[in-house]
Amino acid sequence: MSPARRTALGLAATLLLAGIAAPLLPRWAGFLVTIAIAKALVALGLLLLMRTGLVSFGQGLYFAIGAYAAGVGADALEFTDAVPMVLLGAAAAGLVALVLGLLLARYRTIFFAMLSLAFSMILYGLLVQSSALGSTDGFNVAARTVFGLDVASPVGRFGVYGLAALVAFVGAVGIDRYLRSHLGRLAPAIRDNELRVEYMGASVRNVVHLHLVMAAVLAGAGGALTALAVGHVDPETAYWTTSGEFVFVAILSGTSSVAAPFAGALILELLRSFAYEHAPNTWQLVVGSVMLAVILFLPEGLWSVFRKRRRAAA
Amino acid sequence: MTAILETTGLTKTFGAVTAANALDVRIEAGSVVGLIGGNGAGKTTFINLVTGYLKPTSGTVHFDGLDITGQPPRLITRLGLCRSFQIPQVFDSLTACENLLVGLGIVSMRRKAFIGSALGRQSPEAVAEEMLQRFRLGPYRDELASTLPEGVRKLLDIAMALAVKPRILLLDEPTSGVSSDEKFALMDLVLEAIRAEGVTVLFVEHDMDVVRRYVHRILAFYEGRIIADGAPAEVMAHPEVRRYVVGEPPVGGEGAC
Numbered sequence A: 001m002s003p004a005r006r007t008a009l010g011l012a013a014t015l016l017l018a019g020i021a022a023p024l025l026p027r028w029a030g031f032l033v034t035i036a037i038a039k040a041l042v043a044l045g046l047l048l049l050m051r052t053g054l055v056s057f058g059q060g061l062y063f064a065i066g067a068y069a070a071g072v073g074a075d076a077l078e079f080t081d082a083v084p085m086v087l088l089g090a091a092a093a094g095l096v097a098l099v100l101g102l103l104l105a106r107y108r109t110i111f112f113a114m115l116s117l118a119f120s121m122i123l124y125g126l127l128v129q130s131s132a133l134g135s136t137d138g139f140n141v142a143a144r145t146v147f148g149l150d151v152a153s154p155v156g157r158f159g160v161y162g163l164a165a166l167v168a169f170v171g172a173v174g175i176d177r178y179l180r181s182h183l184g185r186l187a188p189a190i191r192d193n194e195l196r197v198e199y200m201g202a203s204v205r206n207v208v209h210l211h212l213v214m215a216a217v218l219a220g221a222g223g224a225l226t227a228l229a230v231g232h233v234d235p236e237t238a239y240w241t242t243s244g245e246f247v248f249v250a251i252l253s254g255t256s257s258v259a260a261p262f263a264g265a266l267i268l269e270l271l272r273s274f275a276y277e278h279a280p281n282t283w284q285l286v287v288g289s290v291m292l293a294v295i296l297f298l299p300e301g302l303w304s305v306f307r308k309r310r311r312a313a314a
Numbered sequence B: 001m002t003a004i005l006e007t008t009g010l011t012k013t014f015g016a017v018t019a020a021n022a023l024d025v026r027i028e029a030g031s032v033v034g035l036i037g038g039n040g041a042g043k044t045t046f047i048n049l050v051t052g053y054l055k056p057t058s059g060t061v062h063f064d065g066l067d068i069t070g071q072p073p074r075l076i077t078r079l080g081l082c083r084s085f086q087i088p089q090v091f092d093s094l095t096a097c098e099n100l101l102v103g104l105g106i107v108s109m110r111r112k113a114f115i116g117s118a119l120g121r122q123s124p125e126a127v128a129e130e131m132l133q134r135f136r137l138g139p140y141r142d143e144l145a146s147t148l149p150e151g152v153r154k155l156l157d158i159a160m161a162l163a164v165k166p167r168i169l170l171l172d173e174p175t176s177g178v179s180s181d182e183k184f185a186l187m188d189l190v191l192e193a194i195r196a197e198g199v200t201v202l203f204v205e206h207d208m209d210v211v212r213r214y215v216h217r218i219l220a221f222y223e224g225r226i227i228a229d230g231a232p233a234e235v236m237a238h239p240e241v242r243r244y245v246v247g248e249p250p251v252g253g254e255g256a257c
Helices: A003-024 A027-051 A060-075 A082-104 A109-129 A157-178 A186-192 A196-198 A204-230 A241-253 A258-280 A282-298 A302-314 B043-050 B073-079 B098-115 B124-134 B149-161 B182-196 B208-214 B232-237 B238-245
Strands: B003-014 B017-028 B032-038 B058-063 B082-085 B168-172 B200-204 B215-220 B225-230
Touching: A003 A302, A003 B017, A003 B149, A003 B225, A027 A157, A027 A186, A027 A204, A027 A241, A027 A258, A060 A082, A060 A109, A060 A241, A060 B232, A082 A109, A082 A157, A082 B200, A109 A241, A157 A204, A157 B225, A186 A204, A186 B098, A196 A204, A196 B043, A196 B073, A196 B208, A241 A258, A241 A282, A241 B043, A258 B032, A302 B200, A302 B215, B003 B043, B003 B208, B017 B043, B017 B058, B017 B200, B032 B208, B043 B200, B043 B208, B073 B082, B082 B149, B098 B124, B098 B208, B149 B168, B149 B208, B168 B232, B182 B208, B232 B238
Parallel strands: B032 B200, B032 B215, B082 B168, B168 B200
Antiparallel strands: B003 B017, B003 B058, B215 B225
16 A cells, blocks of 8 residues: 555544544533644644745744634625635635745745744734724634534534544645655755755745645634634734744654644643643643653654654564 | 857856856767866866856856856756766755656656646656666665765766756766776766767766766866867877876976966
């Protein structure tokens, strides 16, 4: 079996299990998994950028745009179904990245990270000042239906959860296939040696620009799903700590598999929930210590545990 | 014969240093040309200028009749003017096979975009396997490039340049960093692979035995100028070449040149 098919089947099986388990889980667990998936989508975009040699400290920008676009879709465009709201969120974020990419694709390393951070903080500033979007309070977002199913019905209750799982599946399998394509193979090549990529006839800047847009689309979808799950958006989504959390998830997970961000995000959400419950005043200390341990003992992220075992078995 | 590469008055200055001084070079299609000269003679600068890494201060570069002066490396590479590097520029986190696939993949994507389909053509994967065999890189197929011995990296670097379908290949010191008893084996391998595709070759070389054995013509550089140009025996006998490049006293000991 090809590695691409193995990844796709593995993800499909996990989702099927999650789907069966969903009605049996308490409500908070369904919410927690939905949020984890939404954040993992942003981290999946970061995985693509990190494979290309870039770390963005501003993915909150696209996350916030996705969340606000979903809300604006419901309020101004009168969308009642969650599906077009998520599509609008992803498209709006992608469009913004298409424009900002003209500048961002020229920068690397810390300059790229800081510039992406700067753009997200500009959006934060704008959102805080815009009374039409509720300034610091934000506004409520709700979909009446998901795929036409009423969210109050027994099946529709799991609608947003199911939609998040579907987007995650399409996103992860899509990115996995892309990374194995001729174009996707340029990601590690660019990270290793940009000059040689240019000397092989490809435009590094165009590939970086494309990856920025792809990562933004994923982050936008993640933002829209978060807005739907939480039922609310606020400027905090664009704040630098939100962007930092996505980098945290990406580093915690590692970049060796497209499944890693999902595992990493879920672990982080669980860890935070339990830490918050048992140590409400020092939960950041617990989360920080786990991060420290991962960096010390698993520098390639949590997913490298699987790789090491496979290597040892081989 | 038609010139595939032609420079006129190609000049590059770095502050007070003139690294290329009004170079007029004409390379005929199908030839194998050696570029010799001591350190700082301007050999690599010439390659960097022709392939677009450096912008000339003045002068022009024509490839197959087309003015390519000041164009970026990726556009020049796409036309079929490719190079290898003195220090191997390989993708360290990819395997030897994947390194070749980067170039082959780029070529195949471009062909699909412009010709519509790659029907009847060999897949990039098949070409990669074939190139690995031809360059005797088979045993290193799945090894990461970062772990390969220097001579193998050198070979991979040249194979990568050949993967992007050059019409003329500029090799920057293909045998530097390769042990002296492997030099001829490497050059035999490289030139055999290159001749099979009918590629014109221009290579920079320090080892005069290697130069004598493989080239039709030699260009000798000294301080950014061409001091001799012609058949190997003729250039090797040139007094300036003997003094500045080969490092032997001038013939007859009179020093008249």
